[in-house]
Amino acid sequence: MADKPIKSDPGFVDEVKALGGINVEACFNCGTCTAVCPLSSGASSFPRKMITYTQLGLKDKVLESPDLWLCNYCGECSKSCPREAAPAETMMALRRYAISQYAPPGFSSFSRMIYRSRAFAWISMILISLIPLVLMLGLHGPINSSSVLMFTFFPEHYIDYIGITLGVIILGVMLYGLGKMYYMTTRGMSGFQGEGHSANGIKWLQEFTKTLFKEVFIQKRLDQCNENSKGWRERLNSEWFTHMTIFWGFIGLLITTSLGFLIPSAISVPLTNGLYIPVTEPIRLLGTLSGLLLVYGATRAIINRVNKSEIYSSHTYFTDWAFLVLLLLAGLTGYSLEIAYYVNSPLLTYALLTVHLIVVFDLFVVAPFTKFAHALYRPLAIWVSRARQYIETT
Amino acid sequence: MKCRQEFKLTEGKKERIGVYVCHCGGNISDYVDVKKVVEEIKKGEPNAIIVKDLMFDCADASQSEMIEDIKAQKLDRVVVAACSPKLHEATFRNMAKRADLNPYMLYHADIREQSSWAHEGDMEGATSKALAHVRAAIAYVKSAEPLEKIKSETTHSVLIIGGGIAGLRAAIDLSRMGVNVMLVERSPALGGHVAELGEIYPYYTSGPEIVKGLVDELKGRDNVAIYTNATVMSYSGYLGKFEVKVKVTHRQPGSEYSEITLHVGSIIVATGFDTYRPPKGEYGYGTVKGVVTLPDLVKALGDGSKELIYEGRRIREMAFIYCVGSRQKPPEDGGHANLYCSRYCCNAATSQALTIHRRFNNVKIYHLYRDMRTYGRNELMYEDAAKGGSIFIRFDEDHPPLVAEDGDRCRVTFWSSLIENQPVDILVDLVVLVTGMEPRQNEELNRTLSLPAGSDGFYKEIHPKLRPVETNITGVLISGTAQAPRDVRETLSSASAAAAKAASFVLKNELELDPFVAFVNPQACEAHQECIKECPYGAIELVEELGKKARVTSAKCKGCGACVAVCPTGAIQLKGYTNMEIKSMIEELAR
Numbered sequence: 001m002a003d004k005p006i007k008s009d010p011g012f013v014d015e016v017k018a019l020g021g022i023n024v025e026a027c028f029n030c031g032t033c034t035a036v037c038p039l040s041s042g043a044s045s046f047p048r049k050m051i052t053y054t055q056l057g058l059k060d061k062v063l064e065s066p067d068l069w070l071c072n073y074c075g076e077c078s079k080s081c082p083r084e085a086a087p088a089e090t091m092m093a094l095r096r097y098a099i100s101q102y103a104p105p106g107f108s109s110f111s112r113m114i115y116r117s118r119a120f121a122w123i124s125m126i127l128i129s130l131i132p133l134v135l136m137l138g139l140h141g142p143i144n145s146s147s148v149l150m151f152t153f154f155p156e157h158y159i160d161y162i163g164i165t166l167g168v169i170i171l172g173v174m175l176y177g178l179g180k181m182y183y184m185t186t187r188g189m190s191g192f193q194g195e196g197h198s199a200n201g202i203k204w205l206q207e208f209t210k211t212l213f214k215e216v217f218i219q220k221r222l223d224q225c226n227e228n229s230k231g232w233r234e235r236l237n238s239e240w241f242t243h244m245t246i247f248w249g250f251i252g253l254l255i256t257t258s259l260g261f262l263i264p265s266a267i268s269v270p271l272t273n274g275l276y277i278p279v280t281e282p283i284r285l286l287g288t289l290s291g292l293l294l295v296y297g298a299t300r301a302i303i304n305r306v307n308k309s310e311i312y313s314s315h316t317y318f319t320d321w322a323f324l325v326l327l328l329l330a331g332l333t334g335y336s337l338e339i340a341y342y343v344n345s346p347l348l349t350y351a352l353l354t355v356h357l358i359v360v361f362d363l364f365v366v367a368p369f370t371k372f373a374h375a376l377y378r379p380l381a382i383w384v385s386r387a388r389q390y391i392e393t394t
Numbered sequence: 395m396k397c398r399q400e401f402k403l404t405e406g407k408k409e410r411i412g413v414y415v416c417h418c419g420g421n422i423s424d425y426v427d428v429k430k431v432v433e434e435i436k437k438g439e440p441n442a443i444i445v446k447d448l449m450f451d452c453a454d455a456s457q458s459e460m461i462e463d464i465k466a467q468k469l470d471r472v473v474v475a476a477c478s479p480k481l482h483e484a485t486f487r488n489m490a491k492r493a494d495l496n497p498y499m500l501y502h503a504d505i506r507e508q509s510s511w512a513h514e515g516d517m518e519g520a521t522s523k524a525l526a527h528v529r530a531a532i533a534y535v536k537s538a539e540p541l542e543k544i545k546s547e548t549t550h551s552v553l554i555i556g557g558g559i560a561g562l563r564a565a566i567d568l569s570r571m572g573v574n575v576m577l578v579e580r581s582p583a584l585g586g587h588v589a590e591l592g593e594i595y596p597y598y599t600s601g602p603e604i605v606k607g608l609v610d611e612l613k614g615r616d617n618v619a620i621y622t623n624a625t626v627m628s629y630s631g632y633l634g635k636f637e638v639k640v641k642v643t644h645r646q647p648g649s650e651y652s653e654i655t656l657h658v659g660s661i662i663v664a665t666g667f668d669t670y671r672p673p674k675g676e677y678g679y680g681t682v683k684g685v686v687t688l689p690d691l692v693k694a695l696g697d698g699s700k701e702l703i704y705e706g707r708r709i710r711e712m713a714f715i716y717c718v719g720s721r722q723k724p725p726e727d728g729g730h731a732n733l734y735c736s737r738y739c740c741n742a743a744t745s746q747a748l749t750i751h752r753r754f755n756n757v758k759i760y761h762l763y764r765d766m767r768t769y770g771r772n773e774l775m776y777e778d779a780a781k782g783g784s785i786f787i788r789f790d791e792d793h794p795p796l797v798a799e800d801g802d803r804c805r806v807t808f809w810s811s812l813i814e815n816q817p818v819d820i821l822v823d824l825v826v827l828v829t830g831m832e833p834r835q836n837e838e839l840n841r842t843l844s845l846p847a848g849s850d851g852f853y854k855e856i857h858p859k860l861r862p863v864e865t866n867i868t869g870v871l872i873s874g875t876a877q878a879p880r881d882v883r884e885t886l887s888s889a890s891a892a893a894a895k896a897a898s899f900v901l902k903n904e905l906e907l908d909p910f911v912a913f914v915n916p917q918a919c920e921a922h923q924e925c926i927k928e929c930p931y932g933a934i935e936l937v938e939e940l941g942k943k944a945r946v947t948s949a950k951c952k953g954c955g956a957c958v959a960v961c962p963t964g965a966i967q968l969k970g971y972t973n974m975e976i977k978s979m980i981e982e983l984a985r
């Protein structure tokens with residue numbers, strides 16, 4: 001029990017409400033939500049506690065808690081809340097808050113604004129899209145309309161430069177966020193920072209791999225929320241499967257792109273020469289398959305949201321949509337690009353390339369502030385929470 | 395006043411007794427051998443002309459059978475051995491009346507609660523106990539005397555002490571029923587606390603408007619007399635005939651005050667409550683600027699201003715601290731105030747919070763409570779307040795919040811077990827102590843009326859469920875918050891209940907009272923006056939004209955028997971419980 005009083009921030013509740021915690025004040029702390037939550041446990045008890053923190057204006061307590069990220073937004077809590085306080089919405093709102101707080105200073109207020117104002121979000125998307133558009137309009141090479149010369153139209157190394165610059169910035173933002181989150185969620189926990197840190201090194205590593213495997217690769221937790229759907233058909237339709245396809249599709253494309261960049265001969269050389277690369281070529285195959293997974297997953301997720309078939313999708317935010325829609329667009333423009341290329345339609349190919357690159361650019365820029373952010377923070381949170389439990393029990 | 399004071403013994407005469415032993419379905423006969431009781435009585439009691447067992451003594455057919463027996467066999471005494479007399483004594487006394495037998499020549503012996511139910515599984519024991527009870531009852535009726543109810547004339551007027559909403563409501567109800575009402579209010583104005591409140595729940599009606607509505611309704615009535623600046627000085631008499639002296643203070647110079655005498659049949663005490671005043675330092679009261687009580691806040695809100703400003707301070711954040719002066723530990727455990735829940739305060743505080751949310755933008759309200767007791771419909775206010783932006787935080791009795799000064803604001807530190815008792819500081823501009831209700835300071839009146847009070851200090855009714863507005867001074871009733879902490883709604887219903895009860899007394903020309911009162915045998919009385927000292931109701935006096943003998947005013951006597959116990963010569967006894975009757979029963983039981 002800490003003895004020094006923490007100062008309450010009376011404006012915090014309003015901030016969380018603006019971020020989507022629509023009815024957080026209605027909560028009377030009965031704990032029903034925590035009791036029905038399939039993921040809450042004795043050691044990491046939520047969502048009631050997070051709501052109490054919010055009501056009491058204890059924002060640092062929120063940022064210091066990895067529990068925020070353990071929620072899968074299944075909506076069971078909101079369904080059973082006797083006061084209709086929508087606890088699941090508060091969990092999501094607090095995440096938005098945490099994302100904006102973990103981000104580096106300038107990005108922090110940027111993200112806060114996109115959450116709070118739809119108009120701001122749209123305008124920024126348009127402005128962000130203008131960057132690659134202007135770059136392409138300014139830097140493109142000769143437009144050969146008789147045959148498709150994609151990298152004559154837009155030299156490949158430009159793509160690389162822009163990609164690397166953007167990648168470094170975004171990676172920086174992400175690492176900053178992860179670092180800040182690690183710092184906040186582990187401060188005050190002995191064994192994490194300062195003394196005793198290294199003594200548990202091996203254990204940390206073990207927990208880390210376990211987390212990586214269980215929570216990231218096969219996403220066990222998400223499956224836990226669909227306990228009732230055990231048949232394979234149901235599984236294919238489940239949220240878990242949708243999520244897995246998006247995740248692995250994304251990873252696959254990331255690998256394809258990185259390999260394409262690292263081993264230029266594999267992909268870019270033949271392309272520059274306008275040569276045909278067989279679909280069976282391993283890296284290409286990986287790219288095509290990953291793209292398929294991604295398009296499937298994103299489509300399903302969007303359909304789910306449109307149908308509002310799940311309670312969780314009844315309150316969606318611009319930033320929730322943005323990531324899915326951009327993913328789908330990236331996939332669709334990518335495939336269209338390939339088709340245009342093979343049917344040898346030069347102008348269409350150049351146009352589609354432009355659109356595709358804009359979409360990918362946008363996707364990267366907004367990634368740390370959209371739904372994608374959880375891909376960063378959740379594994380770290382799970383790991384920290386595991387390690388915490390381990391420390392507490394030993 | 396007609397009542398019999400002489401006492402005759404009916405020795406030597408041959409009684410004709412009927413005995414009816416009840417099975418009560420199986421309630422009695424499962425553990426009491428009813429047939430055996432009947433046989434034993436038949437064998438041992440030659441004066442028992444009729445001894446029967448019946449399935450249900452109280453059934454209409456059984457009662458008709460008894461009436462026929464009484465008439466045909468010329469029975470002059472009856473014993474009913476059945477359930478508790480609390481349940482059916484009146485039933486059987488009425489039956490006796492219908493058979494032209496004096497109802498007090500019937501004794502109702504309890505062989506269910508006392509025998510079969512008390513000795514389940516012990517047939518033999520239960521049976522012998524039941525038999526003993528029936529024998530004692532026979533012994534009683536053998537020495538019983540016919541008694542008559544005491545009759546007393548009544549005055550068709552009621553005195554109401556206290557002109558708060560309870561007094562006003564009772565006055566209206568009585569006046570409408572045609573009863574003359576005299577209302578005595580100590581202060582210069584009517585309405586009590588409610589007259590000083592702003593918006594009050596339910597429906598956020600204004601306190602002064604409620605009072606105005608009640609007072610307007612009284613104004614036009616010619617059977618109502620209202621005395622303000624008036625107090626009760628002394629009272630005497632009994633139900634139906636009280637004489638009350640009232641002192642009315644005048645404002646005009648010259649005549650300081652006048653004294654009037656009122657004659658009434660019943661009195662309603664509606665003197666209300668006091669609000670708890672925290673001692674200096676309790677939650678910073680009187681030591682930290684910005685710490686006020688709920689009544690202070692309600693008054694401040696009454697001015698209709700656009701902004702919430704208290705003593706020059708604009709209020710942006712404020713905190714209520716609940717249960718101040720209520721629900722405390724007993725003094726031996728370190729508590730200093732009242733143990734009970736004051737009942738109105740959770741509701742009043744949430745209702746004021748709602749008013750603030752509605753009237754002023756952006757005032758953040760924290761409610762530090764121990765348990766929210768917004769019972770019944772008031773629960774909706776609790777929910778509305780939360781949805782309207784109030785934050786409710788529970789604290790533990792052992793870990794109350796601390797209030798301290800912080801610049802020109804107040805710092806409230808609290809601990810909540812929901813977040814592992816991590817202390818939290820909130821900075822607020824105003825701290826409102828949600829103070830409870832206390833029994834009204836009323837020494838003079840208490841001395842005059844000597845009404846009984848409960849351990850909490852509020853006036854006490856005879857029985858909370860069976861006789862909820864009566865006190866053990868017959869004819870003196872209590873209502874409103876003089877009796878217990880209550881809100882307006884509950885106060886008004888209890889006032890109407892007291893009014894109805896008072897009307898039921900005074901609207902009859904003659905009152906009938908139970909005949910079980912003390913009486914004096916003048917031959918034996920030696921004027922020791924022990925009884926006069928002992929009687930808690932002042933029912934006995936020494937009468938010179940009778941040659942210095944004690945005399946009982948039957949209407950005042952409650953039949954408690956205190957006098958009987960102290961009389962050195964046995965001159966004073968209780969009707970229906972004479973020494974002879976009691977002694978014969980004891981002898982029979984001890985046989």
Ligand SMILES: Cc1cc2nc3c(=O)[nH]c(=O)nc-3n(C[C@H](O)[C@H](O)[C@H](O)COP(=O)(O)OP(=O)(O)OC[C@H]3O[C@@H](n4cnc5c(N)ncnc54)[C@H](O)[C@@H]3O)c2cc1C
Pocket residue numbers: 555556557558559560561578579580581583584585586587588591593594595596624625626664665666667668669688689690692738741742745834836839873874875876880881882883885
């Ligand atoms: C701050 C506050 C807020 C409240 N808010 C609400 C609310 O929102 N809703 C609600 O339902 N209730 C509310 N209440 C409760 C409400 O005030 C009481 O229920 C109500 O006042 C009880 O009325 P009463 O007539 O019993 O007592 P009182 O109002 O106390 O009236 C008693 C009267 O008797 C007089 N009196 C006392 N002694 C004598 C004597 N010896 N001789 C002659 N006269 C005497 C007094 O002068 C007074 O006029 C609130 C109370 C407080 C303190």
Ligand code: SF4
Pocket residue numbers: 026027028029030031032033034047048051077080081082083084085086087
């Ligand atoms: S959010 Fe609802 S279910 Fe959860 S503690 Fe609050 S009131 Fe109870």
Ligand code: SF4
Pocket residue numbers: 716717718720721734735736737738739740741765766767828830
């Ligand atoms: S009504 Fe509420 S504030 Fe008042 S004493 Fe009872 S529990 Fe405490």
